Amino acid sequence: MVPTLSQLSPTGVPLYEQVKRAVLAALAAGEWKQGEAIPPEKLLSERFGVSIGTLRKAIDELVMENILVRHQGRGTFVAIHSQNQHFFKFFRIVRQDGEKAYPATELQRFRHIAASEEVREKLHLSPGSKVFEFVNALSLHGEKVIVDTICVSDVMFRGLTKDQLRDRPSTLYSFYQQMFGINVIATDERVRVAVADADHAVLLNVDEGAPLLELRRVAYSFHQTPVEWRVSKVDTRRYEYIGQEHMLGGQTPYGV
Amino acid sequence: MVPTLSQLSPTGVPLYEQVKRAVLAALAAGEWKQGEAIPPEKLLSERFGVSIGTLRKAIDELVMENILVRHQGRGTFVAIHSQNQHFFKFFRIVRQDGEKAYPATELQRFRHIAASEEVREKLHLSPGSKVFEFVNALSLHGEKVIVDTICVSDVMFRGLTKDQLRDRPSTLYSFYQQMFGINVIATDERVRVAVADADHAVLLNVDEGAPLLELRRVAYSFHQTPVEWRVSKVDTRRYEYIGQEHMLGGQTPYGV
DNA sequence: AAGTGGTCTAGACCACTAC
DNA sequence: TAGTGGTCTAGACCACTTA
Numbered sequence: 001m002v003p004t005l006s007q008l009s010p011t012g013v014p015l016y017e018q019v020k021r022a023v024l025a026a027l028a029a030g031e032w033k034q035g036e037a038i039p040p041e042k043l044l045s046e047r048f049g050v051s052i053g054t055l056r057k058a059i060d061e062l063v064m065e066n067i068l069v070r071h072q073g074r075g076t077f078v079a080i081h082s083q084n085q086h087f088f089k090f091f092r093i094v095r096q097d098g099e100k101a102y103p104a105t106e107l108q109r110f111r112h113i114a115a116s117e118e119v120r121e122k123l124h125l126s127p128g129s130k131v132f133e134f135v136n137a138l139s140l141h142g143e144k145v146i147v148d149t150i151c152v153s154d155v156m157f158r159g160l161t162k163d164q165l166r167d168r169p170s171t172l173y174s175f176y177q178q179m180f181g182i183n184v185i186a187t188d189e190r191v192r193v194a195v196a197d198a199d200h201a202v203l204l205n206v207d208e209g210a211p212l213l214e215l216r217r218v219a220y221s222f223h224q225t226p227v228e229w230r231v232s233k234v235d236t237r238r239y240e241y242i243g244q245e246h247m248l249g250g251q252t253p254y255g256v
Numbered sequence: 257m258v259p260t261l262s263q264l265s266p267t268g269v270p271l272y273e274q275v276k277r278a279v280l281a282a283l284a285a286g287e288w289k290q291g292e293a294i295p296p297e298k299l300l301s302e303r304f305g306v307s308i309g310t311l312r313k314a315i316d317e318l319v320m321e322n323i324l325v326r327h328q329g330r331g332t333f334v335a336i337h338s339q340n341q342h343f344f345k346f347f348r349i350v351r352q353d354g355e356k357a358y359p360a361t362e363l364q365r366f367r368h369i370a371a372s373e374e375v376r377e378k379l380h381l382s383p384g385s386k387v388f389e390f391v392n393a394l395s396l397h398g399e400k401v402i403v404d405t406i407c408v409s410d411v412m413f414r415g416l417t418k419d420q421l422r423d424r425p426s427t428l429y430s431f432y433q434q435m436f437g438i439n440v441i442a443t444d445e446r447v448r449v450a451v452a453d454a455d456h457a458v459l460l461n462v463d464e465g466a467p468l469l470e471l472r473r474v475a476y477s478f479h480q481t482p483v484e485w486r487v488s489k490v491d492t493r494r495y496e497y498i499g500q501e502h503m504l505g506g507q508t509p510y511g512v
Numbered sequence: 513a514a515g516t517g518g519t520c521t522a523g524a525c526c527a528c529t530a531c
Numbered sequence: 532t533a534g535t536g537g538t539c540t541a542g543a544c545c546a547c548t549t550a
Contacts, residue, residue: 014519015519015520016519016520037535040534040536041535042534042535050520050521051520051523052522052523053520053521053523054520056537057519057520059536070537071528071529072529072536072537073530073534073535073536073537074528074529074534074535075529075536076535076536089501090501092499096446096448185502186502187499187500187501188499189499189500189501190352190496190497190498191447191496191497191498191499192352192469192492192495192496192497193449193492213447213448213449236448239448240446240447240448240472241447241448241499242444242445242446242447243348243444243445243447244443244445245345245348245443245445246441246442270538270539271538271539272539293516296517297516298516306540307540307542308540309540309541309542310540312517312518313539315517326516326517327516327548328516328517328518328546328547328548329515329516329517329518329546329547329549330515330516330517330547330548330549331515331516331517331548332516332517
């Protein structure tokens with residue numbers, strides 16, 4: 001007889017939580033791949049030694065977290081949100097007429113440098129830490145609109161190269177996930193007005209001293225681990241930043 | 257014998273969904289008030305003629321939507337988020353050091369005018385509609401930081417006066433709720449850069465032509481009914497706008 | 513000790529999908 | 532028709548709160 005989950009770890013952790021972790025472990029181990037169906041509920045409930053109801057509660061939560069997708073009558077599948085769309089919700093610049101577009105990225109610079117004090121604070125790094133810093137110019141509808149200056153820890157992103165960044169086929173955050181197993185699940189952005197310096201004036205095709213929107217973003221993974229620090233400068237003559245707030249549906253788990 | 261829910265409406269709607277609506281109806285009818293406990297699960301399941309499991313699924317969703325709050329061993333309570341704090345989450349300007357403050361408001365102007373085409377579009381008004389337009393200057397930490405220009409329909413806010421606005425003891429949205437029964441539950445904001453005109457230069461104590469952050473907001477009630485149109489101009493030399501995004505925890509039930 | 517919500521079971525029947 | 536997830540039942544026992 002195979003030991004049940006609760007027999008393996010008789011702690012105060014609820015059974016469905018243990019099942020959830022077991023499923024996540026199986027996913028991490030590559031037992032089921034993106035887009036594939038996982039075994040039917042009946043089978044999984046037997047495998048983990050729990051009732052259907054408990055198994056379903058575990059799966060429910062994984063579905064809520066966009067890790068699995070259910071299709072009635074077909075099965076439950078590993079979400080394929082990685083490729084592109086999933087992370088696109090973090091991109092919040094649209095044309096003033098409301099038209100959305102997928103940005104074209106052009107890598108401008110890539111450096112391996114000592115982290116400034118500000119970057120160390122945002123990324124919770126200790127003095128002496130080094131980071132990869134790279135600059136992207138983004139175009140929307142063929143217009144240069146945004147310049148991103150991005151910093152990530154060289155420990156967390158060990159081995160990151162200029163070529164990897166240039167050749168990535170997908171969203172930057174999707175790239176983080178695929179190449180480094182790092183999941184960006186939340187961002188905190190601050191927005192203010194700035195003026196274009198010489199470099200940005202060239203990249204955005206504006207006058208030096210022209211007013212720009214400046215976004216300062218920390219991207220977080222699970223457990224509020226900071227992953228990326230980013231400063232974006234946006235030419236808002238024809239574009240704007242989207243902010244939305246809603247009272248219902250979902251707390252703000254990380255506290256405003 | 258009291259008829260069960262499913263007997264009353266034998267449509268394709270799941271039972272737990274019907275239970276959820278029945279609970280919402282009871283809340284709307286004032287049967288249980290803010291902060292009060294609702295009856296225990298056992299009792300409710302009998303009242304609605306469903307099993308505990310089904311009743312729990314309905315309550316689960318209401319808890320997810322922040323309408324109810326559960327406390328193990330104590331009971332389930334109607335969430336209390338009205339008076340002031342509740343609406344404060346729509347206020348997203350903070351000092352650059354992260355310090356938050358409650359704004360001091362000074363009413364600068366109050367007019368009853370014909371709605372411009374832009375305002376009519378944002379508030380879904382027909383040609384010829386009139387609106388109340390008023391201007392507020394907001395101070396944070398004693399500094400003039402924000403100027404709001406606000407438009408609301410004179411039909412929806414029938415009888416609104418300058419004195420009411422000046423004397424309100426609470427948040428503007430709390431005032432809408434108390435005086436007009438209008439609930440703001442969501443906002444859609446767009447952010448861009450603008451320059452100070454003569455009026456704003458005086459009110460914000462900046463030079464004419466100085467760059468400002470411009471927020472353009474539509475506030476919505478239930479069923480995505482637009483309630484208020486607002487343009488805010490912010491001096492971001494010492495303040496900034498907060499934007500956050502999170503992947504997990506709750507869909508957006510009202511689909512913004 | 514009594515009452516609450518939290519977890520869990522071992523099924524049942526239904527709606528949908530694929531073959 | 533067979534197999535999937537979607538819904539629902541009628542309980543059980545546990546952890547926590549209040550008195």
